[in-house]
Amino acid sequence: MRHRDGRPHGDVRPHRVSRPHRHNLLIAAAGLLGGLALWALGLRTIQDTRPLTGAWVLLPVAVMAGLETLRRTAPRTTVFAGTLTLAADQFTSGSLATVLMFTDLMYAAVLYGTPAAARRIPWTTALVTVAVPIGLVSWIHQVDALLIGVFTGLISFGPATTGALVRNHRDAAEAARLRAEQTALLAEMDRRQAVLAERARMARELHDMVANHLSAIAIHSTAALSLDDEATTRNALSVIRENSVEGLAEMRRLIGLLRDSGSGSSSGSGPDGGSGSDGTVPAAAPTLRALDTLLTQARTNGASSGLDFTLDDRRTDDRRQDQPYGHQDTATALALPAPVELAAYRIVQESLTNALKHAAPGTVTVQLACTKRALTVRIDSPYEDRPGPRAPGSGAGLVGMRERVALLDGEFEAGPVTTGDSGRIWLVRAELPVTERRGTA
Template identity: 60%
Template sequence: MEPAARPHPHDVLIAVLGLSGGLLLGLLGLHMQSGRLFDGLRTALVPLVPMAGAELLRRTRPGTALALATPLLIADQLTPGNVATVLMYTDVVYAAVVYGSPAAARRVPVVSLLCTVALTLGLLTRLHPAEAVLVGVLAGLVSFVPAITGVSVRGHRDAADAARLRAEQTALLAETDRKLAVAAERSRMARELHDMVAGHLSAIAIHSTAALSIDEPKTSREALEVIRENSVDGLAEMRRLIGLLRRGGDPDVPGAAPRLSALDALIEQSRTHAASSGLTCVLEDARDDGGTLPAPVELAAYRIVQEALTNALKHAAPGIVRVRLARPGRILTVEVTSVYGERPGPRAPGSGAGLIGMRERVELLGGTVRAGAEQEREGTTVWRVRAELPLIEGAEKGR
């Protein structure tokens, strides 16, 4: 069994003030009526004390308090009466609506109104109509008006609670959106940084390994030239990205990111880097002149080709690395194939971050991508990367 809740300090104060005021009125001999069944002045104090006790329950047990206070008010009408008893009853009615259950908050005003009307109609048969109406008005002031006041106060409290809840939910959603935006921005930065630097560093790693393992001046000089070229290009890309971040720019905005028109230069650069590994890079552009592509699509296609060429430089066996672009309808297809198998010479390690970034780029555009080893008709096994990007402006999600 749960222990009874202690009275609220404010309820204790109200009870003490009501009891003290009633006792003071009794000592002064002030009363509301005369000619009652119990006409002694002290008899008015009998309902006063338990009415003060009912006030102690107004917040913790409002229904019980009202059930106790109602017969006490009726008993007070059999005595000369005490204003403090009546005032405390009105407060108990108010508290029953404000602190009671939702059902009680709906029921108390209705019952008080019906009782007021019934009392007025009953007195019309015994008293003068004016007196009966006056008593009915007083009864309404004692029971119905406090109930209606409680309904209004409870409505305002419920509205305030709902507004506070909505504010908390809005703040929670805003914080969630902020975290998602930060995570998305970090993912974009990670993809851009990887795509810009990975190819250059892979070429540096492979050619530096070749220069160290092959003790020939010509080979070493060629390797150093490639290393220097990739170092300068990688540094320029890093400076571009740092400049965008300092200006608060987005690396995916038009003009700041490479476009498919720069694929020729990328293929030529990859062809130079991959020559020592026995790789030949070829571009086959089967697109028709269908107009300008959306900037996010061009960036994603360029980065997919760049990452696929980087992976071929690190892992592909000697042979042709073929880059194919096509535009069937409202879809841009990007396909990169390279010979799958063992390769001689130095290799650069891979982390798999490039494939993850590739998939993220394609998913943001609502496209599809797949990568894996496949058997060609000629019997050659190739590693194929194929992406399909829908040509819908603003299709990128999470923006």
């Protein structure tokens, strides 16, 4: 950490620069010109006769102006030399410019000096301010000597105290900035630790879900390679196939849950790049049984836009007509793998939100159909000119839906379609396999 002037933080030594600061040169020039102007006008601070008169008064002015150029680089030296110069000025007719530049040197000595000097100088000047009038009154026995004490305080204690206040304020501001940076650093460390902890949790979850299947695959593949027996080999290959399919399903379910929990609810922009949700976060793994609630909420939100929403669920009839499921009851026939239900729910949710934002007045239809091989999700929404402005699409919604379908090795399409009955519609169609395809691991 460094100061504004480039010094490392905590370095109490005065910083060194190759040449005087521009502000110091301006102060020195102003003091010198002021002293020349006062001398030209015949203005002086001492009215009685002094040993050195006339242009001698410009010598302390010039020395003070030279010291002003070093007020930041050598504050301790300048305040010491400035005190001697002010004492020497008492032998001349005196100049107000010399006094004012001395006060600035005292101020700079506290502001730019070491912390020890910043603490000592105000106390020293305070003692001098008190001691001078007491000593003069005791010596000359005149109350007028108190005025000299007041003048001493104005040119020494006052600037030193002001410098201390400004320095304390700057130090407090610097400390606050450092605390803010440290807080940000701690927050970043906490975030990284949270990420590492989450990765460790994911690794444990992955191990618990997949290790069993991989262990069985390893054992039976070793047996198939070691034993030259057709029955044993066929048995081993069957077990390997079964564990491969189950392990892959578990992997897909885990990936789907992780992706979903990371986003919670997505946002989108319309048919060309839709939205994810209405701002609510459903259950960690919602199912298609919650579609009625989803459509009810969509009807409420879309009533003012002239939108209606209907659900055409053909899964029961389709499954009952499918031979392999002919002898199953309804509850069993409608059961779907968890990743398929999650993907289907999210696709419907994305599409309904897009329709609420961008569809023309009309009816949005959600259709579900299921066969022995796949679950088909289809959403039709009116795609005509809609009154009022449309939000531009970012493509995030379509990308998310396409990724969900690709994760299950399904098929996905989305875009405008012209139909003979209802004109143009925006069609979203996803086909999600409910059984593992042959030839896939």
